[in-house]
Every structure is written in C-alpha cells, then in structure tokens.
Amino acid sequence: MAFRGDRPRIGQVAELAGVSATTVSHALNGRRPVSAETRQRIMDAIAELGYRPNVVARGLRAGRSLTIGLVIPDITNPFYPVLARGVQDVLGPAGYDEIITNTNGVRDLERAALDKMISRQVDGVAFAVFHTHADDLRPVIDARIPVVRLGGRQSLPGVDLVHSDDEGGARAAVEYLIHSGYQRIAFICGPAAEGPAAERVAGYRAALAEAGLGAARNMVVHTDFSRAGGAHGVEKLIRQRKRPDAVLCANDMMAIGALDAARERGLRVPEDLAVMGFDDIDAASLVTPGLTTIANPAREIGMACARLLLDRIDGAEGPAREIVIPTRLVRRQSA
C-alpha cells in the first residue's frame, strides 16, 4: 500500500535547503527569479531527497490536471491506437497525459465516461462515437471543458470536429476504378448508412454520376462491417444477372472478406473482380493480393485533434471549427 508519508514534500526540500516552500516552488516553476546560489541549494536538496512534485496537488491548486480524456469505442480496434498515438505525440511534449476509456459504442457507457472525465477534472476531451446526441456532451460543455469530436457529420454547436474526408476518399476510389477501365462498380456498405459509411456512399454515388455511369440501385448492398459481411456482400452481388467487375467496400475488413469470397468462388482479383477497401489498416498490406485502399489517416486525425484541444485550453475562443483530414489512395494489387 502506498503511503504518501514516504514521499518527500516540498516543505522538506525547503527545510533541507534552508529556504521557504514558496522559493522552492518558484525555483521549480520559474515564475519569479531565484538567486543562482539558492537555486543550487534547492536542486541539491531535491536530488538528495529524490523529491518529485505532486502533480495532483499542483492540479488542485491550479485548477488544471494536465490530463485529457480520450473516449473511444475500443482501443482494440486497430484504428484507435494509431489515433491515440497521434494525440499523445502532440500532447505529451506539452505536458499532458491521456486517460483512455472504452465505451464499446454503448451510449450509457459513453455518458458515464464523460461524467468520469469531468470528475477527473480533465483539461480537454476527445470524443469518438457513432451515436452522438448533443445532450450527452452538455455536462462537459457546461463544465467549460473543451471538447473535440472525432468523426461524425453535423457539427454540434460549440464542439470542434475533426474527421477525414470520407466522401472525397470514396470519390477518389471510384474515379481510380473508372480510370482503370472498370465499368460496373458496386459498393458494399454497412447495415444502414451508419457513421462514416454515409459519406462514403455519397462519394461513391457522386463519382458514378459525374462519370455518367449512374448507380444501379442493386449495386449497393448492405451487410455488416465485418470480414464475414464483406464476403456475404460479394456472394450477393455475383448472384445478380449483371455482375459487377469491381467492388468498393466501406472498410478494409469487409474488403478482406470480399477477397475471401472471390477466392472461394474462383474469381481472379483484380482480373475478374477488382476489390478496394477503405482505411488502410495494417492488414491491408498483409493479405494476398495486397489491398488497394483509401488511407484514413488516424495519426493525422489524432494530431489535429490534439492541436485543437491545446488551442482551446490556451483560451482560444470563437465558433466551432471543423478540420477535414485528406485521405489518400494506396495502390496495391487488388485493383
């Protein structure tokens, strides 16, 4: 059991150095001048005692905890560790640490997580969820804690938003397929047009329309956001009278499932069926053939989010900002 009694306090340093606690504090924080000689005695005392300032006490006094909260569905989903790393790489050097909470996408857990962040006096919150009800963020906003939302569409009033260009990415994917000579391009989507998938479908349709190819209604199939879902989507598509010659999936796991189904059915990729994914998770480069996909730059999103947060913590006022991170085509063998 940790006994704080064992840890030296600022007062002990002061005593050993023969000065007041105030002076030690200032020597440490540089908020007012301390003579070189005194400073030296203080540093010696600190080294001798192994003193480390208590950030909790400092935070209580200062009204800031140097902590930010990251609320995400699941750190185990490969998108989020990269995002978290981006956040940390910006915030860490500024002295902040992060508390990460997984909500599994459950609304009650999201609310509980936000409550906890308030209780913990975090200086900012980054919040990545599908079902964002403005009400759920109310307590955090009322507590005057800056919030940045990650992903999602319509910006909530007073809440900054960072997301990738899902629509543009899907559009680029379709343009690339058309440019490569494919004509009948299908889209394998999630159950409904949930989350980012909505923008991705929009981009898909827009690109087809612009190319004058139109989108046959049955060229968009709905399954779920999983490997099995992607396989299922392909099965459905190749049972149709006019088979697609290319398929864009709402995410990479689905695209990997599409590759499974193609292999299963003896279709050559990309000759018989081109396959594209979205996100560029690590696995995209591991499968065979390598998956051509649209990179969803998690790290950049995290970094942009962190910068926004720092800005707001430093008192930046003004209306809610929206930052769109560009996506990028990653060519491999599958299309």
Add this chain to the structure above:
Amino acid sequence: MAFRGDRPRIGQVAELAGVSATTVSHALNGRRPVSAETRQRIMDAIAELGYRPNVVARGLRAGRSLTIGLVIPDITNPFYPVLARGVQDVLGPAGYDEIITNTNGVRDLERAALDKMISRQVDGVAFAVFHTHADDLRPVIDARIPVVRLGGRQSLPGVDLVHSDDEGGARAAVEYLIHSGYQRIAFICGPAAEGPAAERVAGYRAALAEAGLGAARNMVVHTDFSRAGGAHGVEKLIRQRKRPDAVLCANDMMAIGALDAARERGLRVPEDLAVMGFDDIDAASLVTPGLTTIANPAREIGMACARLLLDRIDGAEGPAREIVIPTRLVRRQSA
C-alpha cells in the same frame, strides 16, 4: 479555458440541501449513516446543480489517485492495445483509470515515464520493457508504489512479474510440427536472443532434443523482428545444402514474411515448407494461407497484471510473485 468556478462544489450542494459539507460527503461515500430524508435532499441538490465530485481533490486528501500507469513501448504495436484492454477491464470496475505512456523502448523515456507516474501519484504501475535495469524501478519502489512487470525473465526483487509461457509455447509448436511429420525444423530468431525470443529458442531446442532430432546449428538464423526479417530468414535457409521442411518464427510478423518468401520462391505452404508464427496477432488469420501459430494471450496477461496490482494496492504483502500465462496452439493452414 476551463474555469473551475463554473463547477459546483460540495459546499454548494450542502448549502442547497441545508446541511454541512461533511454530511454531503458521507451521503456520497457511505462512511457513516445519513438519515433517509437528508440523503434525499442531498441527492436532489446534486441533481439540480449537476454536481460531480472532484476526484483530484479527493485524491489529494486520500493519498490515492485511483489511477494506474501503464508504461509500454508502443500502443501501436498490436499486442499492447489488447493487453491494455485486459488491464482496463479488470481495473475499470474497481474505479481505476489508466494513463498509458509510450517509451518506444528507449531507456531514457522509460525512466522519464516512471518519474512522471510518481509525480502523478498513480496507485500502481504496469511496466513492459525489454531493457529492465533494476535501478530504473528503484524510485517507484521507494515511493511505495506497487509495480508489476510484464514480460521479461529474471524477476527483480520486490517486483511482481506476469509473462506468457514462451518456452512452453515454442516447445508445443515444435512438438506439433514433429507430430505432423516434419523432420528438419528451423527457427527464425531476432538479432540476438532478445526479450521473449530467448525463451522461445530455448523451447525450440528442448523439444528437438527430447525428440532426438538435435538442432543443427545452422537451423537457427538471426534476422530482425519484422516481416522483411522473416523473408530474409527463409531466403537464407533455402540456400543451405539441406533445406528445412518447416520453420518456426519468433513472431507472427516474421512468419508472414516467411510466407512472402515462400510464395516468391514458388514453395507450397505447408507441403514444401510449413510455417509457424508466435503471438497470434489479428493478421495471422488474415493472411493466406492462414498462419498456424502460438497464441500469446495479451488480454489474459493484462487481466492477471491488473489483479495483482489490485491485490498489492489493497495491501497484500509477501515476496514477489510470478504469474505465467499459458500459451495455446492455434491451427490454421500454414502448418
């Protein structure tokens, strides 16, 4: 900028409910009886004000922060998010949150991270590193903060240790290969016998010795812990006079590289060359053929670590404990 003035304090709740702060505190923490009627008034006041107790202040007073520190090389390495999730799933319900710090395996950053954890008054530390010098943990131990080390071999005095059964896993892998009829089994190892690789080589040798197959010296090749390393390892092995018919790799990424090289060389897997990995990262089930591997149960390690930590925080005394988490053979198509 967050202004704490906006957040209701316990005193305001007390005032609104017409009681003292002491009573509010007790109503919240249940440390002494509060009449039903008073409690109700307090709860109403809390709801009306949207009061949330300040965990930082509580922590300062109580000498514990309800926070634990997780020091790892890189959250982006797919092993750690799963481990972190295991930790959180045990610690979360107990009221703890985690601060995760990435060290990139750099010793100075490791030391800095530990220092920071002391400053932040964490109630426990989980520490995953290769280069563990006992001295680096000294400050944490002196601060009476329970530490659990993740992975690594010789236990440090006073430091609990959780790791998977690397030697047993490698042994099981080799036994499985022998049982499947393979005779010339190679091992692709990291640069030196670093980290867990050392135990894995040991298990490999032990299993061969027990089977009376001996280990030809040139059947262990050293490369690096990467996909390219694994490919390179296979290249080296097949240039030898007597080729191996099976290869066990120190981790899955190397094994995936081995699959690359086999495909490149036109070797059928597993007919011409069986390939096994170690860890069972997600990618193992995504490649073709699916990778037969030894599951390194990150989640279980995290959970065991968390339980150990809780125990020590609750004051459990006694000598350093060592918990070994069993590994498990996962059969797919590559062997």
Add this chain to the structure above:
DNA sequence: CTGAAAGCGCTAACAG
C-alpha cells in the same frame, strides 16, 4: 445522526 475545523501538497497574492 450531524457540524466545525483541520489539513492533504502546492502556488498565488501580498508583504518586505
């Protein structure tokens, strides 16, 4: 069953 007062470790006035 309830309150008053002290104090966790630190820093920001306010003095000198």
Add this chain to the structure above:
DNA sequence: CTGTTAGCGCTTTCAG
C-alpha cells in the same frame, strides 16, 4: 530576491 498566509475541494478527526 525571499517569506507568510490563505485556500484549491475534499474527507476526517473530534465534538455534540
């Protein structure tokens, strides 16, 4: 350049 004092928000003696 340095010290004294008060107080961040909470819990915990001690008192009733």
